[in-house]
Amino acid sequence: MREGSLDAPTRHPLDWNNPDFYDLEKLDAEMRRVLDICHGCRRCFNLCDSFPRLFDLVDASPTGELDEVDSKDFKPIVDACTLCDLCYMTKCPYVPPHEFNLDFPHLMLRYRAAERHHGHKDAIGDQLSQTDRNGKLAGLVAPIANWASERGNALTRPVMEAVMDVHRDAELPKFNSKTLVARAKSEPSAVNRAAPAFGKRKAAIYATCFGNYNNPDIGIAAQKILAHNGVELRVEYPGCCGMPRLEQGDIADVAKKARVVAEAFSPLIDQGYDIVALVPSCALMLKFEWPLILPNDPLVKKLAQATFDISEYIVDIAKKDGLAPGLKPLEGGVTLHLACHARAQNMGAKATEMMKLIPDMKQGESLAVIERCAGHGGSWGVRKEFFEVGMKVGKPVMRAAVKENKAHIASECPLAGLHIRQGMEREGKDKDGFVLPPKAEHPVELFAKAYGLL
Structure with missing residues (x-):
């Protein structure tokens, strides 16, 4: 058996429509297969808390092997995974096409999806992950919502901790009473006179739920940079990318969101627009996760091929077209x-x-x-x-x-x-x-x- 692989990693579509995906015995067998390989490798010990939890469990067992670890003790390992994908993308030598065929993040996702399928849902996590609903409601009372969520608010934060399971010391994002989409319509970008004329590129900025409801300044900055560089622009928000729901194992809801957003962007792509996401998690969903969830959806494939991360897009302009003049040093580093x-x-x-x-x-x-x-x-x-x-x-x-x-x-x-x-x-x-x-x-x-x- 090979130790690692020199082949470019690939990723299999999620088989989430297959009943076996949610079969607890089959899931446990796959958990044991994968975790045993991880225990024997241990390259990911410093990536997140999932792997130290696994290794501590194994080391504390009578045999020092996974066979003496109870399956019920796997849940804390799953709960500690943030689906960051770094183990898959940067550390693991056993990802496909290696014959071990490891995909640790998607196995953790399968575990959560199986929990939901069998009625074990994280009720609070479900509420926190309803970003569109939460953003719209909080935006209506943004000053009050921001006051209540302020770190150090001794009146509200202990209540939030008790009721919503949100740690009283955690810094929370603010909400905005005016969304990015609304601001983009009312505050058109000031295009520098030295900027090239429109016509080279067209881009639809995907506002993302964070950019739309929490920090529109990110989108306004992107809008002004791209307009200054002669990009014909529009700002769109058909809905959330579904990453918060993916973290909850609700793959069906993610698929629903993917279809809605892909359908909304399809006519723009046909008109020559690039799709530019403001937040890396959202770009990752559009480019990689959605095509693995809906591998046969042509609109999802088309969107994946047309999507850029905002930093990636600006660098692409610099390399292929050259940047408009006007950049000056930033003080202080x-x-x-x-x-x-x-x-x-x-x-x-x-x-x-x-x-x-x-x-x-x-x-x-x-x-x-x-x-x-x-x-x-x-x-x-x-x-x-x-x-x-x-x-x-x-x-x-x-x-x-x-x-x-x-x-x-x-x-x-x-x-x-x-x-x-x-x-x-x-x-x-x-x-x-x-x-x-x-x-x-x-x-x-x-x-x-x-x-x-x-």
Whole structure:
């Protein structure tokens, strides 16, 4: 049997319509097969908390092997998985086409889907993952919602912890009373006169639920950058990509969302529009996860081929068309975190490439790049049980960011950015000379600032 593989990794479609997918005996057999291989390898010990939990279980068993581990003890391993995909994309030597055929994240997803199928649902997780509903409702009372969710609010946060299982110390994203789609219509981008005329490219910015309801500034920054570079634009939000529902194992709902969004974008793709996602998790869903869930849907395939991550798209413009003039240096330097779901897109470090297009932005000097999981994992990282686990997983990122002590902290993942900055606040409170950046930003916000567009 080969030790690892030199072949390019591939991924099999999710067989979620097959009754065997939810058969508990077959699932347990596959869990034991895969976890035994993971135990024998242990390359992923430092990626997330799933693998230390597995290895501790095995090491504590009478034989030191998986055969003495009770199947009921597998659940904490599954619960600790954030579906970041890094084990599959960066560490595991046994992914297909290797004969071991390991796909750890999709096995964890299958376990959660089987739990749902058999009536064991995470009721609170289900509510937290209803991003469109939550965004619309919170947006109606945004000042009140933001006051109530403020870290340190002794009146509301203990209640949220008791009722919603949201850790009282977790930094939570704010809501906006005006969505990105609404702002894009009422605040057209100021196109610099030096920018090329429209006609080279057309792009539909996929607002994403976070960009639409929580931080429209990311989308406005992207809109202004692309308009400045002569891209004909529109901002669209047909609905959530379904990543929060995927984390809950609700594959059927993800498939429903995929069909709706793919159908909405199909006419635009036919008109020559590129689809540009603001958040890496959403780009990953459109490019990779949806085609594995609906492998025979032609509209999903078409959308996957037309989708870009925002950093990827700006770098593509720079390489193929050349950027419009006007970029100026950013004062104080940048610490840049590369999001797991950006790395899992197998496109290279596009955020790093983008930031290095800014004058005087040199990696290792004014630009510090951190390529490690921040430990947030969507709604997982704010839950009472997992918040401190996420802070522990992300501690190397936070310590490195404090050590760099740059004026700006940026992450492609907005939730990871909030999490990292909170960890920096903890890690840097007793460090002489450390100055906490005023907020965590998306790299496109910094790129727009370098253009003088914000």
